Amino acid sequence: MRPSRRTSAAAFFEDLPDADDPLLGFAPYLHKAPRRNSITPDRQRMFIAALAASGIVTQAARAIGASLEALYKLRQIKGAEGFSAAWDMAVDRGMLRLQDCALERAIVGEERPVASGGKVVATYTRHDTALMLFLLRQRMPERYAMPAAPDVRPGSALYERIRREIAAEGPSLEEIRASIDAKTAQLRRAVEARRKREEG
Known part of the structure; x- marks a missing residue:
């Protein structure tokens, strides 16, 4: 069962990276005087794993019970370069997952219900043509752009x-x-000639 949006450290994710995934092998930031709410190395790796699985920073932050402000602040601290680089790679991995989902939706389609009398009587598969064309133009621009x-x-x-x-x-x-x-010169001469005739 998927937990509610209020869930913090127990957020639901699928396909989290394995513990030996190179993505999690970065050098975390080490707090000189860690406090109770510090984002420790373990929490940093949990955040990166959740971010790679979801591609969404807010969900990954919720998964470790940290605020976005604290995470972005940590990312800018000197000594957190490894954490920052892993963050970028996790976002890239999340975007690849999103691209795969979009490709599957474009090719396989999605099942839509057909209702009658307030009841679902059948289903049909809808293919997103616009999404399919977009993906073709992105992946094969030389042919479909x-x-x-x-x-x-x-x-x-x-x-x-x-x-x-x-x-x-x-x-x-x-x-x-x-x-x-x-x-224009011809018209000017005609006007001048007329003026002279009227004066004479």
Whole structure:
């Protein structure tokens, strides 16, 4: 039976690392004057084992009855480098477990109930297509990754090709500006001529 979230040192975990697991062979921090609530070497190894099994820091902290504040503070202390490195490796191992669970869920699927009249009358297997595609893109990006957006920044090959094609289809920017200037000058002369006629 899984204990409640209030459980501290007796938290439930599956597949804890064996005592001879290299992950637990780190050099723990040794308190110069350990107190009753100090995170001793044994508790440090218990925390790392629980973290590797769950991948969740809060659950691992609950498993040894320690606060997150105390654990993070211990991690930063000089002399706790071994504990800190083991922490990182335990998180990585927990993430691998999570990845395996996600892969199993994507391939095998999960059983969903079919209810009728308030009763479960059947079940069906639901496959998470979005999760499956995500895992394929992560594990085999050369085949399943989304195509990268084309680079159309000024100076890129695609940008220059498009610019040349547009330039070949019509007048250049300089020609457009010259045409506008010519029309503006023509309009200015017409306005000036009209003004002179009205004054004369």
